[in-house]
Amino acid sequence: MRFLIAFVAILGYASASALLAPLVYGANPGDVQAAAIDATVAARDTVRAIGEGQARAAEAAIQHNTEAVRQVAETNRNLHENAYWGSVAASQNLVAAAQSQAAAIDGAAAATRAAYAGAAYPYAGLAYPYAANLAYGAAIPYAGLGVYGAYGLHGLRAW
Numbered sequence: 763m764r765f766l767i768a769f770v771a772i773l774g775y776a777s778a779s780a781l782l783a784p785l786v787y788g789a790n791p792g793d794v795q796a797a798a799i800d801a802t803v804a805a806r807d808t809v810r811a812i813g814e815g816q817a818r819a820a821e822a823a824i825q826h827n828t829e830a831v832r833q834v835a836e837t838n839r840n841l842h843e844n845a846y847w848g849s850v851a852a853s854q855n856l857v858a859a860a861q862s863q864a865a866a867i868d869g870a871a872a873a874t875r876a877a878y879a880g881a882a883y884p885y886a887g888l889a890y891p892y893a894a895n896l897a898y899g900a901a902i903p904y905a906g907l908g909v910y911g912a913y914g915l916h917g918l919r920a921w
């Protein structure tokens with residue numbers, strides 16, 4: 763136990779002397795100068811680290827903004843390209859629709875012409891009522907047949 767008390771006393775004296783020595787003896791000028799140099803170096807290192815951090819942050823912001831501008835430009839290019847090709851496709855569809863409509867109108871006109879042609883000559887195939895008798899060589903009693911009727915060729919016409 764005596765040993766423990768002696769050990770604690772020695773520790774207490776050493777601690778007290780380390781804390782009280784500058785107050786009793788005063789500051790050592792070399793130690794003060796070294797502490798000032800250390801503080802200056804630490805302050806410069808801190809300022810440099812802050813400056814480097816700000817430079818890295820500014821560079822990251824510039825890269826982020828550059829990438830954002832590139833993405834916006836690419837999106838705009840895609841939108842304009844899609845709009846252009848969409849309008850080209852719409853124009854082609856419009857032309858195809860107009861051509862289909864023109865073809866339908868032409869077909870309707872042709873059908874109308876055919877219908878009128880058929881209506882104008884409703885008995886074109888039956889102009890001569892005795893045409894069936896030609897196959898058997900029978901004489902045709904129709905007097906206004908012209909040259910063909912005189913020879914028994916009643917169903918033939920020269921047009």
